[in-house]
Amino acid sequence: MALEELYREVILDHYRNPRNKGHLEDPQASAQGVNPLCGDEITIEVSFDGDKVSEIAVEGQGCSISQSSASMMTEAIKGKSRDEIDELVKRFRQMMSLDTSIDDSNDPGLDPERPGSVLGDIEALQGVRQYPVRIKCASLAWNTLLEALSDASPDSTSD
């Protein structure tokens, strides 16, 4: 059934037990995102080790889709470089049908078990595509992350 496709166990798990929730003591970059239509709110704080994200924290309120997407995102980007994060964001947007610029004719699909799976757990969110009004819920954390990263100039991120 479609609802089970949307509300997969991994999503509900991240919703109930959000990872990296809270605030960083001394974040190097941060951004706030809101969805004015539904009132979902999110604050993302990031610290870097060189070019790589060393720490990330998320605080916010919202539906299971927006909160689980944020939680899974924090796990996925920890330790990743800017370029790697850009690639993740691109794959995420592609999964949400927000980015059709990628030639995926040779794409092995979105099976999280497949070798080289980029998004891992996050691919559980693909069910959201069937619910166009909820895509903005899933995207909120990612858009806010991009804002936080664009906030952090290269100078301030090097240690």
Added chain:
Amino acid sequence: MTDLSHLKADFPILESGVHFLDSGASSQKPIPVLEAMDRFARTSYANVHRGAYKLSVASTNAYEAARKRVAEFIGAADEREVIFTRGTTTSLNTVAFGWGMEHLGEGDRILTTQMEHHANLVPWQMVAKRTGATLDHVPITDDGRLDMAILESKLGPDVKVVAVTGMSNVLGTMPDVSRIAQLAHQHGARVVVDAAQLVPHSGVDVQQLGADFVAFSSHKMLGPTGIGVLWGRMDALEETEPFEGGGEMIADVTLHDATWAEIPHRFEAGTPPIIEAVGLHAAIDYLDSIGMDLVFEHDQELTAIALERLSDVPGLAIQGPTDLKDRGGVVSMTMEGIHAHDLATILDEQNVAVRAGHHCAKPLMRCLGVTATARASFYVYNEEADINALIHGLRRAGEIFGTI
């Protein structure tokens, strides 16, 4: 139990089997309304108030007949007190800017409430900033009603206007507007009522209500979108400046100046919603043929059933009054461990349409300590089966999220 089940056949959109519980946002349209607009557009349509030809005369007559019908429906003393606008929001902005900019200044206070829709709050914030007046709010009680004692204590000679909802679009609460108007008038304040929910669901007699301005929309009362009403008592309208300038609203125009047309036309700049006025006329005829007493009673009966049945759903909390006293057919709910948007998505899979979110009342949401609620609202075409489907869907949500 009132039986309005025969009406359902008048609403073609319900043939899909949808359990439509979002009439508080906008109501569905019955065939007589659709047919009246269609017939008018096919046979009598032209612009109003400006043609010497027969069609324009027929169109003008239909438009003015709608005004007369609205006046009669709300008990206006004079049909010129009925102004057609784009909707409740435009009606309230007309008062805030047209009246407020003329009569508010530093040292004056605008008194509104914590349960207002943004449409009866944001315009007053804007006008307060421009005039230097301050904005003050009456809080709600723990059971979701307007705190009348605090309202009374906040009234004073510096309060120039009281802006209050006739029925909360989130809680269903119906403040005692007649009493508020009485109290406010003792202090010489004008009273503005957001009646977007009140008029469709209980009807209004503006004489009995006692306010100075009353705003409502057609689309929430079985009529089309694009038209609403601002009723103003004549003396209040006389001290209101036009909020929009343009065609239709002038008496004379030179290159540097203009004088206004008579009331109500000075408040209706540009080509008005003519076909929509005909639709609103038909919607009022339809509601009157049921009887507003029965419309309200039907809402009440469904609300009683919903309140009772919802109290059995594990983890569910009603936001607002949990009894029938002074409330309309709007029920807001939250469910432990499940966000309102997830509820709405799951309910939609069961073909139950409810609203989820902040309902354009963010200050009220903060005051309730929630970011969003799921809201079911009832109207003449709803029946007990719709509530059964709602309850079934809520339980299903509990199962999916593992909270039941």
